[in-house]
Amino acid sequence: YFTSNTVAFLDGEFVPAERATCGVYAQSLHYGYSVFEGIRAYNTPAGTRIFKAEEHYERLHYSCKCIGLPLEYSVEELTRISYEVLKRNNLNDAYIRPLVFAGTPNMSLKAATTSNLLIAVWEWGKYLGDQSLRLTISPYERPNPKAVPIEAKVGGHYVNSIIASTEAKGRGYDEALLLDMNGYVAEGPGANFFFERDGELYTAPQGSILRGITRNTIIDLAREAGITVHEKFFTPEELRTASAAFMTGTAAEVIGIASVDDVVFEKSFQHSIGGMLAGHYHALVTGQAVSRNASFAEQR
Numbered sequence: 001y002f003t004s005n006t007v008a009f010l011d012g013e014f015v016p017a018e019r020a021t022c023g024v025y026a027q028s029l030h031y032g033y034s035v036f037e038g039i040r041a042y043n044t045p046a047g048t049r050i051f052k053a054e055e056h057y058e059r060l061h062y063s064c065k066c067i068g069l070p071l072e073y074s075v076e077e078l079t080r081i082s083y084e085v086l087k088r089n090n091l092n093d094a095y096i097r098p099l100v101f102a103g104t105p106n107m108s109l110k111a112a113t114t115s116n117l118l119i120a121v122w123e124w125g126k127y128l129g130d131q132s133l134r135l136t137i138s139p140y141e142r143p144n145p146k147a148v149p150i151e152a153k154v155g156g157h158y159v160n161s162i163i164a165s166t167e168a169k170g171r172g173y174d175e176a177l178l179l180d181m182n183g184y185v186a187e188g189p190g191a192n193f194f195f196e197r198d199g200e201l202y203t204a205p206q207g208s209i210l211r212g213i214t215r216n217t218i219i220d221l222a223r224e225a226g227i228t229v230h231e232k233f234f235t236p237e238e239l240r241t242a243s244a245a246f247m248t249g250t251a252a253e254v255i256g257i258a259s260v261d262d263v264v265f266e267k268s269f270q271h272s273i274g275g276m277l278a279g280h281y282h283a284l285v286t287g288q289a290v291s292r293n294a295s296f297a298e299q300r
């Protein structure tokens, strides 16, 4: 993630990444009380462009609000700083990781009154690779939305993601697929899930998933292409009627799913709606195509 030349933004300053540290008495470290984002910048004909910077930084603000963590920077400031971190590291195609954390020594369970901000960048290929994945239904459920604000991207929620992903890989699968508290398919540990049936797409509705920005982009692109998208609850059993499936996320982009446990999808990703939309997504983020709804933040 960094070398001796890497620069990160920490609390108002651009510092060598190896010196961007936090104390072991930080409240966030003990309780997972932090908020983060995963954003990508792409090399486009018009230069480096952060894809949907505004949406990501609005979600960062929303996540902070959900857990009562202050965030002193506006969406515009966060975007400007992100471009600057990219520039100082000479990166065009990169992953951007903003982290808001409570770094002050504090062992209480009271919401922090101040916060720290890190913005780190690094080169990151497609998080889950290029090959269609073999998924397995996880024995771990997604957190109950009545226990934690599941639509917020909170550090502590990712303990669920880590244990589910590790458990799936331990059984020889590529990744986990998690159900919600009612037994409906929710999402992967770090990506949303879609399946195709009779030329239409299905994905879990909001409520017990992270409302992915890639998910929204794919829904927009599908509808622009005249494809019906249903946001509705479905059980793992229903996947037997699906002909293809894929997952979406900023880090993973759009990735095909070959199977979920013993359900093997008949269509290859390349010949599925997901495969077609992956092409549209790539064209959009790299500035080769425009979409009515999918916006780019202006470079500042």
Ligand code: PMP
Pocket (backbone or CB within 6 Å): 038, 187, 188, 189, 190, 191, 192, 209, 210, 211, 212, 213, 214, 215, 248, 249, 250, 251
């Ligand atoms: N669900 C979870 C649990 C995630 O961590 C992510 C990655 N942020 C997503 C879905 C996809 O969200 P996005 O498309 O905004 O990256």
